[in-house]
Amino acid sequence: MDWKPDRQDKKPIYKQIAEYIELGISSGRFPADSLLPSERKLAKELEVNRSTIVAAYEELQSLGIVERKKGSGTRVSTDIWGISHNRIPNWGRYVEDGSFLPNLPLVQHIRTEVQNNDLINLASGELAPSLLPNDQFRSILSSHPFIENLGYDHPQGNELLRETISSHVKQFKNIETTPSSILITSGAQQALHLIVECLLKQGDAVAIEDPSYCYSLPIFQSAGVRTFLLPVDEHGMNPDDLLSLHKKHRIRMVFLNPDHQNPTGTVLHLSRRKRIVELSVKLGIPIIEDDPYSLTSYNGEVNPTLKSMDENGNVLYISSLSKIVASGLRIGWVIGPPQVIQRLADAKQQVDFGHSVFPQWIANEFLKTDDFSSHIDMIRTQLELRNYAITSSLNKHIGDKVEFINPAGGIHLWCKIDPSIKEFSLLNESMKNGVVFVPGSILGSKKGYLRFTFGRGEPSDIQKGILRFSEALERISAGTII
Known part of the structure; x- marks a missing residue:
């Protein structure tokens, strides 16, 4: 057997062997009812442990591809292509081989x-059930007739909600924007996925905070994006570290959570915010600002967001109602240049044909009232x-x-x-x-x-x-x- 398993491959060796034999059976190299090499012989030939061959043969047996009898060896099934033998997909292999990686x-x-x-x-x-605005939602549902169209909504999300969010971010975060620059997403998580999938390509280098929520996300690895770490101290990440990383790796994008950061709880110092925005303009690096927590400051003071300091359209701003209203509402948004928002909206359309009408309607009604404050x-x-x-x-x-x-x-x-x-x-x-x-x-x-x-x-x-x-x-x- 000329073939050898690839020991550098992350796939287990026994699975590589099983796949090789299955391919040989499909191509006719190992005909039906033919005797496969003994466990000991094949282990010696492939330079692996006998237990590895046993595991490979057992996997093939579980699929009905081979038959094993003690004392008689392992044979290719006699009815592998016949009607009396039902073959099932190797779902385990499909699960492992998918390009979209699972959570850790x-x-x-x-x-x-x-x-x-x-x-x-x-x-x-998430928030405790006692912190959710259940009474306010019940009031909205009972006193505000639902008059929205139940067909597909605008690709960027309901226009009334986007207008309300424009007013909301102006009032609470001093961000100037328009409905055409907003995309409604299924929380901040979907916004991050869309940005990575649509705006980056395999091999691109991005910078994330260390520690950070992004550190746990497999979306970067799924997209083939290289991640480089920005250490976080009591004042957040240091802009000089971003500059150093960019010189070495040509950073294409930086992901930041400036306020009450997950997981450290730190707040990015104002001087560092200014420096980061300056570096973004100087180096042409887009900033992805993830802001779920700025309104939760215990003293009521809201720090200037990077987006509010952005005069050149370098910042894509992500926020949601998940951490301040209700995670199950699944209302998030991205604010950015219209051409970027349209690209992300097109991708979202391919995934779900746009956001659900009902939560957008409830979110819009709630954000408009004094109840929100x-x-x-x-x-x-x-x-x-x-x-x-x-x-x-x-x-x-x-x-x-x-x-x-x-x-x-x-x-x-x-x-x-x-x-x-x-x-x-x-x-x-x-x-x-x-x-x-x-x-x-x-x-x-x-x-x-x-x-x-x-x-x-x-x-x-x-x-x-x-x-x-x-x-x-x-x-x-x-x-x-x-």
Whole structure:
């Protein structure tokens, strides 16, 4: 056999062998009822362990392609092309071979545990049910007749909502824009996907913060985009780091979360904001500003967004109602140059033929009323209470075993712990004890960190969750759990 498995390939060797044999069967090189090489012989020929061949043959057997009998070896099925044998697709291979990559296994594991078990959730980035404007929505549904057309809406989203968002960002964030420069998306997540898929090509270099939410996203890898890291300190990322990266790698785009950043909670310093905008103009690098949290500042002060400082159209501004109104509403938006917005809108049309009419209508009615401002005031107060619940509990139960910078807004607390502690063991022990968090390795390159998210829990549950976490940490630190 001239063929050899590629040991540099990320695909497991046994799968490469199974695929090679399956291709040989399809081409007639291994005819029906022919005897395949013995496990020992093939292992020697391909220079692999016998167990690897066993795994390859077992995969082929599960598909009905080969038949295995003890003492008789492995044969190509006699009825592989006949009507009495039903062949099924190798769905496992299809799942693994798709170009759109899945979430990280640990992210999937956390999500499954939260869904299937009654855990105190300090991992999910959403608001508690008690913080949602349910009464206001009920009022809208009962007192405002729905008169919208139920056909496909404008490719960029409902025009009335885009007009309302234009007024909204002017009032709250000093951003000057027009409805033609806005695209309604299914939250900020879809906006990020559209930007990566439509505006970047394979091999492009982009800069993301470290740590950051973007660090956990497989969309960059799916698109074949190279990511380079911008370290975040207590004042956000340093513009000089962006300049250095650009000189080395020709950065095509930079992704930033300037206000109450996920996961650190930090706020990008005003002087750094100005410098970043200057560099964007000087180097021609587009800035993707992701702004879900600026309105959650506990003191009510909203920092100047990069978009409000952008005089040249260099900033694509993303925001949503997910972190300040309701994540299930799925209302987000992108603000940018009209030609970019039209390109993104065309791609969104290919995916879903435009956004659903009903949530756009509810969002428009809610944003137009005074109830929105009152709701934001309530959110700020309640998130500050939850912030106090988690920080005071950490100080009480863990003390000098954890370090953090207390955020001035948002829903995340970035904590530093002993880097020698195995974070996966700590996570598993915490989940056994009834609380879940996000290990830092999902969100950044440094060891010894974790993220607590406190927007979803009630203060009493948050306090209970930190107590449970401290018990798990104590057991791990004492070496009673490996």
